[in-house]
Amino acid sequence: MAARRRTRSEALEPAILEAAGAILEADGPEGLSIRRIAERAQVAPMGLYSRFDGKHGVVDALYEAGFASLTEELERATAAEMDPVAAVRAAARAYRAIALAHPARYALCFLHGVPGYVPSPQARASTGPAFGALEKALVRCVEAGALHTEPDVATRQLLAACHGFVALELLSMSPEPDGDRAYEALLDTVWCGLSG
Secondary structure (H helix, E strand, O other): OOOOOOHHHHHHHHHHHHHHHHHHHHHHHHHHHHHHHHHHHHOOOOHHHHHHHHHHHHHHHHHHHHHHHHHHHHHHHHOOOOHHHHEEEEEEHHHHHHHOOOHHHHHHHHHOOOOOOOOOOHHHHHOOHHHHHHHHHHHHHHOOOOOOOOOHHHHHHHHHHHHHHHHHOOOOOOOOOOOHHHHHHHHHHHHHHHOO
């Protein structure tokens, strides 16, 4: 049996999270075990306890990383568009794209995708900034006269619609044969309701 290479101390956390994320996406939550994560990260199992206080801490860190990634993608999408309405649509598309690219991570963050896992208060606090970029784009829409709904209300309604669509899609419950086209139609309908 080959000797396990030793992971540098400063690289432990990223290696563990990368390993856990890869296992979650490939094998689902049932694949997440201290032993499998440690093997894949090439660290001693004790490393997971010393850095994350066990499996729950690792899942908490994945949850936080999921929201950080979503925040980054929404900020990137809205910053790329000068037109505020186009920025809102870009954010909605980015939301769906990240869900489809990382379905297990999305399920962890939004669909209780790891049985028995309850985010810690610290992890829950990390969700706050996630939709700030979308709300800022909606504020710009109000300022431009393209939206007459309160931005915080519009943010919640748009997210509810996008989340419902994406959740059905990920659970293979969507009756729509062309997801891209159906999602665009949903965005049209929601925007019509919000801006009317």
